[in-house]
Amino acid sequence: xxxxxxxxxxxxxxxxxxxxxxxxxxxxxxxxxxxxxxxxxxxxxxxxxxxxxxxxxxxxxxxxxxxxxxxxxxxxxxxxxxxxxxxxxxxxxxxxxxxxxxxxxxxxxxxxxxxxxxxxxxxxxxxxxxxxxxxxxxxxxxxxxxxxxxxxxxxxxxxxxxxxxxxxxxxxxxxxxxxxxxxxxxxxxxxxxxxxxxxxxxxxxxxxxxxxxxxxxxxxxxxxxxxxxxxxxxxxxxxxxxxxxxxxxxxxxxxxxxxxxxxxxxxxxxxxxxxxxxxxxxxxxxxxxxxxxxxxxxxxxxxxxxxxxxxxxxxxxxxxxxxxxxxxxxxxxxxxxxxxxxxxxxxxxxxxxxxxxxxxxxxxxxxxxxxxxxxxxxxxxxxxxxxxxxxxxxxxxxxxxxxxxxxxxxxxxxxxxxxxxx
Numbered sequence: 001x002x003x004x005x006x007x008x009x010x011x012x013x014x015x016x017x018x019x020x021x022x023x024x025x026x027x028x029x030x031x032x033x034x035x036x037x038x039x040x041x042x043x044x045x046x047x048x049x050x051x052x053x054x055x056x057x058x059x060x061x062x063x064x065x066x067x068x069x070x071x072x073x074x075x076x077x078x079x080x081x082x083x084x085x086x087x088x089x090x091x092x093x094x095x096x097x098x099x100x101x102x103x104x105x106x107x108x109x110x111x112x113x114x115x116x117x118x119x120x121x122x123x124x125x126x127x128x129x130x131x132x133x134x135x136x137x138x139x140x141x142x143x144x145x146x147x148x149x150x151x152x153x154x155x156x157x158x159x160x161x162x163x164x165x166x167x168x169x170x171x172x173x174x175x176x177x178x179x180x181x182x183x184x185x186x187x188x189x190x191x192x193x194x195x196x197x198x199x200x201x202x203x204x205x206x207x208x209x210x211x212x213x214x215x216x217x218x219x220x221x222x223x224x225x226x227x228x229x230x231x232x233x234x235x236x237x238x239x240x241x242x243x244x245x246x247x248x249x250x251x252x253x254x255x256x257x258x259x260x261x262x263x264x265x266x267x268x269x270x271x272x273x274x275x276x277x278x279x280x281x282x283x284x285x286x287x288x289x290x291x292x293x294x295x296x297x298x299x300x301x302x303x304x305x306x307x308x309x310x311x312x313x314x315x316x317x318x319x320x321x322x323x324x325x326x327x328x329x330x331x332x333x334x335x336x337x338x339x340x341x342x343x344x345x346x347x348x349x350x351x352x353x354x355x356x357x358x359x360x361x362x363x364x365x366x367x368x369x370x371x372x373x374x375x376x377x378x379x380x381x382x383x384x385x386x387x388x389x390x391x392x393x394x395x396x397x398x399x400x401x402x403x404x405x406x407x408x409x410x411x412x413x414x415x416x417x418x419x420x421x422x
Contacts, residue, residue, distance in 0.1 A: 020322040021104040030099040105357040107322040108331040118321035126314030133401040137341040138392040139272035174414035179282040189253035194233035197224040205362030207328030226259035230283035231381040243366040249288040273388040280387040286380040293378035297353040341396030346389040351382030
């Protein structure tokens with residue numbers, strides 16, 4: 001969340017961020033309560049200064065054996081007033097906090113202004129495959145090759161759930177093992193295997209709650225939530241901690257299943273794997289010093305891109321406009337892979353810098369050196385990659401005229417075959 005001082009000193013930028021991100025946070029209300037808060041604090045501080053002065057005077061009067069009863073009575077009345085002001089202050093601070101946690105992060109100065117139509121393509125890599133036959137969409141290939149059982153997955157859990165089988169299941173496992181190996185062995189990340197359920201305050205820390213609760217799978221009996229992404233547990237690993245600045249940057253990568261109700265997308269992309277409620281993903285999370293966070297964002301993007309390059313899948317990089325940023329992000333790049341069977345660009349990664357927004361919510365700080373005052377880290381995360389749409393592109397771009405799928409060379413040691421065929 002934003003520091004109240006930042007909101008106070010940059011009200012127009014904050015109002016614009018709220019507008020751009022489609023939120024309804026009451027910035028003016030917060031500023032009004034902030035003025036009231038400072039007025040109460042001034043009264044409390046003046047009252048306590050008077051208490052200290054009178055306490056000293058009472059001590060002097062008692063030492064001189066003078067009657068201090070009247071002054072003591074006045075001091076008790078002052079003490080009661082201060083107690084009331086303290087209670088008033090707590091109530092006002094609670095009102096400020098309730099607004100503060102609903103104010104989105106401010107977009108970085110390099111982010112294009114406007115709605116999603118102002119998103120900016122900044123890069124392309126690779127060319128769509130050249131073929132002389134009509135390519136099939138992935139859902140037809142998956143059924144022909146017995147890779148995904150769409151109907152039985154739906155029978156088990158409802159629509160938008162799938163069951164992988166045979167080489168389809170092995171392909172999922174091959175992909176996330178390959179991705180983790182690259183991030184650990186080449187990019188220097190530490191692998192994490194976190195819980196797949198988290199507490200309410202953990203989702204608050206990364207910014208999903210309170211705004212996105214309707215998109216979560218909730219377990220009411222335990223008040224736990226199935227994770228929508230590994231970003232949530234991995235970012236909160238250092239919740240409430242003060243890190244050693246010499247240990248930064250800290251880089252973690254994790255494979256997890258992800259669970260999303262997609263409550264606001266009913267009727268969209270209902271065929272195949274484009275939009276499903278449970279999917280596999282490899283995530284990268286960084287804890288970095290503020291001065292290096294945008295350099296670290298560029299390296300995070302390059303590490304996600306490298307997975308697609310190794311797989312030989314054409315993609316483009318999109319810099320999101322302010323109106324398309326998430327609640328918590330200050331800047332975000334989307335990576336979209338091309339899938340020739342659907343003739344679409346499909347998002348497979350979002351690489352975001354949250355600056356200190358998440359760190360304030362989760363209270364994650366660091367000391368630049370021994371004895372230094374703790375300050376908030378900057379957090380970043382990026383998909384490296386989300387599997388369903390990576391699988392779509394892999395099947396559609398590597399398909400043959402016979403309806404088989406060529407396995408990219410980097411996956412062959414993991415999958416054990418060169419060709420997926422009927």
